[in-house]
Amino acid sequence: MSFALSSVIRSQMFGQRTIRPLGTAALGGIAFINDTLIGVDTIKGHLLQIDPLTDNTKIINSHQVRDFHGTTGLALWGDVLWITRNYSVYLCNLHSLALEHFVTLPYRAHGIAVWESTIYVSCQKLGYILIFDQSTRREITRFFAPGVGIENLAIAQEKLWVCDDLEQSVYCLDKATGEIQFSVLTPFDSPSGIAVHTHNITGEETLYVSYASEEPYIRDNPNSNPNHELTYRDRTFIHPLYYNYDSEKHYALSNGYLVEMSYVEEISPLDDIYLPELEWRIAIPSETNRQKIRSIEPIGLPFTEEIADGQRVAVFRFDCLNPGEQHIFGWKALIEVRGVKYRVSPRDVENIPSLPSELQQRYLVDDDDLAMDTLVVKNAARESVGTETNILRKIYSIRNYVYDKLSYGIKPHINTPDIVLDRGVGSCGEYVGVLLALCRLNGIACRTVGRYKCPVEGDKKGIPLQPDFNHVWLEFYIPTLGWLPMESNPDDLVDSGPNPTRFFMGLAWFHIEIGKGIPFEVLTRKGERLAKEDVSIGELAINHIRFTILEELPPFTVDY
Template sequence: MFSQRTIRPLSAAALCGIAFIEDTLIAIDTPKGHLLQIDPISDNTKILNSHQVREFRDVTGLAVWSDTLWVTRDNSVYLCNLNSLGLEHFATLPYPADGVAVWESTVYVSCQKLGCILIFDRDTRKEITRFYAPGVGVENLVVSEETLWVSDTIEQTVYCIDRATGEVQFSVLTPFACPTGIALHKNGETGEETLFVAYASEEPYIRDNPNADPNYELTYRDRTFIHPLYYHYDPDKRCALSNGYLIEMSYAEEISPLEEVYLQDVEWRIALPSETDRQKVKHIEPIGLPFTEEEKDGQRVAVFKLDTLTPGERHIFGWKALLEVRGIKYRITPKDVEDIPEELPFQGRYLVDDDDLAMDTTIVRRAARDAVASETNLLRKMYNIRNYVYDELSYGIKPYIDTPDIVLERGVGSCGEYVGVLLALCRLNDIPCRTVGRYKCPPLGEHKDVPLQPDFNHVWLEFYIPNFGWLPMESNPDDIGDRGPYPTRFFMGLCWYHIEIGKGITFESLSSKGTRLTKEDVAIGDLAINHIQFTILEELPPF
């Protein structure tokens, strides 16, 4: 069985279109023009077009129906017999043709520049109709029975589309970035279908160069592979779960003050991982010192107690958690939220300025009005606010977080500052929202049993829709261009490497003799060094 392994064909640089012929996988290595036959069990690879490499160079889409191979190259769609591989012109688009899929006499072709999926009749070679493309990136296609599956490079998403109407049924986040091809394998014995997705990108690595001094240098290399995509769609919750991993996460503080302090009756609180639809907490244990556990607003918090903290005293304390985490993507449309109640919950908390959000300043209030204009639908308002913030801000790392008024005036913000602006604009528009974080596991699913350390902490937010509950939204990762169009992969979605800790509460706090200390009293960052480590233990089995 190969439905649970990563396929890594030797010598491939960038795989795009892929397809199955029974249990044999064929794929196009786009920059080389190699049409590859791949054994998905052994990764053994053979070039099928040894004498037609030039004709297949820059092919992006690939499909097989019966004994006919279909490909896209530049603006055109071609077909050929699998045995002869002599390309015959089928149709030409005004812009580059990206992906192709065939079902009987119907041919589907995706085109990013047109923003459409075009449907042709194979016999007449005429366009029948077209659908709007569901994402903003380059898309590849595969079709089965009544379903058209669409992978999108920028959206990091696979869409399930009704092939008769073009309506998106649900979407699934892929476990890796930059999906470039998609294929469907049908088990001949059980009839079970499994999606496989090709990925192609570059990865940085440290090269040992004997001719340089120093001999280690940073460079890049091609990274391409094929991996099964697992998913489970829950129509009641309107969400789809996808590939996940069993992860061990450790968070520990090492007392190492910049200036020695003396504190009595110390209580050091650190939020614990949350239990959610996509994240299951299997086990938690203390590191260094024992802790008691308390609950705050439905979130678990570890409480470490010290009778005194004296000058020269040193401790390491924290927690280690075993987590099952998966990707999640919600499919909720503006039409679904037309009849929500006017009186929203959480009026007293998630609609007020409780975290230096500068909601009473002129620039923030004006931004809140401009962002939604005359829109009244809650989901469209949320979408407009996100796009407005992405238009106004560019991403930049800073050692501290400024208030939203300063951030809007400056036009540059960190992830925490993006969240602050989003919170302020949402709450001023009567959309309940809260902060979530605190870390992301380095997204290296193939690096199992290797300690991984994130470079930065991270925060995002959740907004509340009555009848649906709290929905996630990333702070800045989807702000990838200038003035859009912006992807929506993390709008109501999170990938497996997001670790949800302390929803809507402070991640870490310190108190002495029953009084909570502010950063003006004693800043936690001046008192201790945090140590965060992830270990990916295994990929979770299919659903």
């Protein structure tokens, strides 16, 4: 078996392509030998040699497959291969593949990384990354695991890279201290392995992450009637992970896409209606540190633009909307959108100034049926924070309190937080309502953000995609730092905890921010908002939302 250096041309061809090894079920650990990938198929026990440019795949351990069944972590140092399997760590010569036992943990070992004679091993059950000395086989020290899921490891220079399948994140740790420097969200779910590729000319390092999960698909079964049936298949691949960390602004950006989004209303009233001098206002996607608008254009009818509280709004004007009259109108936007993850610690917000009075007057009040004066909500606000005074710990405690009290369920109407807390089940909008009420009663300014998420199909470019539902989340305000995002319910995954924090101060690339702190869509006449009791948009029109992923954005060659 030979792993010769690749040519200059092959090295220069490394780019944004997704690597899909042939015949592979579930990739675990991965590592590079020059420009060649080594990976392990956890289910089949195959140790694989993978060409990143062609997906050509070769089984290295043809005669030792049984020895590698269940292997999750993989690392290389020189000619020595290290693996984790079940509770134990093994090593072997890459050419002979005769496994030698190194150490056994009290619980399952998952990821592994090696730097000279230092061995790093992750264990989800322990909640630690254990560090061993190769010569003594004894534990030197241990680091707290940065996430709550199954973690795999890679190491390069002074950085220990950790990918977490449940957190959908990659963490950058100091390999000497275990201190988290920053983290980034991965563009796909279920990251299962991580490796660092070093360009053999420039020395530039690129992260590659493997992913392993199942995906649903419609199977054409000729022996069934009807012949189409829902089933699942393995989904595994490798993709480069790009990032840009801004330490002064406390956030890191990661992979993103150029997305075309269309929002269209089709006037099709349930009953005949007469509306003179109607203004139909629809918010336009926002400009943020992770989201840029390349262009916006009307669909069906022209609109004018207005600014409402710093947000762009498209205004469609009708001299008179008569019974039986029908229109299609809206906007189409080209949006650059990336993942963002903030890294802020409670220590960073210990001595912050008071909340400005204008924000207190607007974002600490009950302005959206939040039931903040009810006993149920007031008691929940007190219980959720206890004696905590640090603003970041308070908002984190409130989030966990709501996650403990509620389970997710789609509802036809949004009820007030007191009803939702009594019921114990809420939609994303109801989660937001409860979070808003508890935060505001605890002196934390917060506001609603949404409105849609692009279907999470980053590898399906050029295909029109339609979201199943609208979606809302929120932002909370910390003086000196500004507005920080927090998802409503998607992190509420575990009944007894701990829950992931992937979307606590973070948004994935598929979140489309529209209308921060303002209504997404309203009807007005002469500047006055029409009451929902008089006319309901849902009874007046049908909305059509479509996304098309055009291309993946290049690495960070521009300043965001």
